[in-house]
Amino acid sequence: MSVISVRELNLYYGKQQALHHIDLDVESDSITALIGPSGCGKSTFLRTLNRMNDSVPHTRITGTVKVFDEDIYSGKVDVEHLRKNIGMVFQHPNPFPKSIFDNIAYGPRLHGIRDRQTLDEIVEKSLKASALWDEVKDVLHKSALGLSGGQQQRLCIARALAVNPQILLMDEPTSALDPISTAKIEELLADLKSTYTIVIVTHNMQQAARISDKTAFFLNGELVEFDSTPVIFQNPCDKRTEDYITGRFG
Numbered sequence: 001m002s003v004i005s006v007r008e009l010n011l012y013y014g015k016q017q018a019l020h021h022i023d024l025d026v027e028s029d030s031i032t033a034l035i036g037p038s039g040c041g042k043s044t045f046l047r048t049l050n051r052m053n054d055s056v057p058h059t060r061i062t063g064t065v066k067v068f069d070e071d072i073y074s075g076k077v078d079v080e081h082l083r084k085n086i087g088m089v090f091q092h093p094n095p096f097p098k099s100i101f102d103n104i105a106y107g108p109r110l111h112g113i114r115d116r117q118t119l120d121e122i123v124e125k126s127l128k129a130s131a132l133w134d135e136v137k138d139v140l141h142k143s144a145l146g147l148s149g150g151q152q153q154r155l156c157i158a159r160a161l162a163v164n165p166q167i168l169l170m171d172e173p174t175s176a177l178d179p180i181s182t183a184k185i186e187e188l189l190a191d192l193k194s195t196y197t198i199v200i201v202t203h204n205m206q207q208a209a210r211i212s213d214k215t216a217f218f219l220n221g222e223l224v225e226f227d228s229t230p231v232i233f234q235n236p237c238d239k240r241t242e243d244y245i246t247g248r249f250g
């Protein structure tokens, strides 16, 4: 089943067109990787999926993006509700300057949950799901800023999971992390994909090959090729994909 369905999507920053005629379907409970050289539009595309580009002035979009069959750019959509359903994790871990507990409880509290026991349960479940519980269960009320970079990124994943989204968007979530933290996050994503639909931008082609089910190769704002990950990496149809994945450019 397609969770996200994009048709004929064009995005303009002022007069500059950053995305051209994108058609792409994201399947449920899978990892879709977006790859391509710097400036090809990966992050722009990712941000169209939860309307993060709304806040960028002079941005114009044509075409449709459907999430669970609802056109998210139609006037009827409640953007707060949409973002609750679509968590986002960024390149640099960005915990709030609060305790570990309060970071995770922040979203649920915003949505009206006040009961202490319920919050305790959500915090524990989210930290377990992000494979951080064992490391932090005794220091939940210490500042999140005291955690290592890799722990902070898992905390940010836990924070995203705490409001119970169905989709997780990740923009280069491991590019600021060391190899051990990166491996932990990759393992975590493999576990999470049975519950969440994940779309991840990555500069790291080995990472895309290791963790994703499908890979989309972008170039100059166009989606050149989108297929199962083994096809993209072992038998791509388009010469430009082959040149990119074999390191001839980018």
Ligand SMILES: Nc1ncnc2c1ncn2[C@@H]1O[C@H](COP(=O)(O)OP(=O)(O)OP(=O)(O)O)[C@@H](O)[C@H]1O
Binding pocket: 013, 018, 036, 037, 038, 039, 040, 041, 042, 043, 044, 045, 056
């Ligand atoms: N807020 C913005 N205003 C104007 N132009 C922008 C904005 N954000 C991105 N662009 C332009 O849109 C194009 C696509 O950028 P985008 O950041 O989506 O690419 P990317 O593939 O994610 O790059 P990178 O891998 O370097 O992050 C680039 O030409 C970029 O300069």
